[in-house]
Each structure stands twice: as structure tokens, then as C-alpha cells.
Amino acid sequence: MTDDDTQTGWTGGRDAFGDFAPGMVHYTDAVLFDEVWERNGLSKRDRSLVTIAALTALGKTDQLRFHLGFARSNGVTDRELEEALLHLAFYTGWPNGMSGTTVLRDVIEDDGDDESEQHR
Structure with missing residues (x-):
């Protein structure tokens, strides 16, 4: 730079x-x-989805927690994240998809009901 x-x-x-x-x-x-x-090659929204896919595939839930929240701030809705994790479960293994979904639930709950509803 x-x-x-x-x-x-x-x-x-x-x-x-x-x-x-x-x-x-x-x-x-x-x-x-x-x-x-x-x-410029990808939007931040798309980068977030790619990152979530990689972290889910690798089972890196500590980093996934941050990136799920970051994806929400980059415009990815909770429903889209939920759907992405379901889709990923079939390609990365069910346990990885379930772990990612558990982390997403925690991120949404930690954010509070009022704010999480705006992402749905």
C-alpha cells in the first residue's frame, strides 16, 4: 500500500x-x-459470504462469530446467513453446518431481538 x-x-x-x-x-x-x-473485485457482502463459507468448511467457529456479525453489517440478512449455513452443511459436513448455525443463533441473540429483526 x-x-x-x-x-x-x-x-x-x-x-x-x-x-x-x-x-x-x-x-x-x-x-x-x-x-x-x-x-474492487468483490463487494464486501460477497467477501463476507466467501469468508463464512471458508470458516464453516474449516470449522473455525471463533473467527466465524466475528464474521457472521461483520456479514450482517455488510448487508447479509439473518435469513440469508441461515440459508447459506444450511447449504454449506451439505458441502462441508453436517457438524460444520450445525456448529455455524449455533454460532449464528448466538450472534443474533447477543445482538438483541429488536436489532436482529431488521436483518430478517
Whole structure:
């Protein structure tokens, strides 16, 4: 990234790790979210769905929790997420789909009923 490129100011890595693991923080904030997620080839909504598919296939529920919430903020509805996880269950294995659906339920419940309804 050059000085002329726009940066989002993403601080998720810094927020998660503080001063611990500065390399991980740098690559998460400056490369992954300031560069990769900002590329023009896919919308953020589509990137979210691709990321959810990959994390579900790998059974990475800790990261999936964040990305399900992020997908909601990128315009993916709860019903679409629910349907994507059902579809993924047949391609990634039923346990992965069930685990992803459990995480989605928790994300929606943690968000509160009023806000989650707007995503349906």
C-alpha cells in the first residue's frame, strides 16, 4: 500500500490483541482489512459470504462469530446467513453446518431481538 492509497483505519487486530503479537495486528489491520477487503473485485457482502463459507468448511467457529456479525453489517440478512449455513452443511459436513448455525443463533441473540429483526 502506498501513501496515496486510502486506508480504512481498521483497528480490529489492535482492539483484539493490544500490544501482543504486533505482526498479527499489523497484517490483520493494514493488509487484510485495509487492502484485501477494500479491493474492487468483490463487494464486501460477497467477501463476507466467501469468508463464512471458508470458516464453516474449516470449522473455525471463533473467527466465524466475528464474521457472521461483520456479514450482517455488510448487508447479509439473518435469513440469508441461515440459508447459506444450511447449504454449506451439505458441502462441508453436517457438524460444520450445525456448529455455524449455533454460532449464528448466538450472534443474533447477543445482538438483541429488536436489532436482529431488521436483518430478517
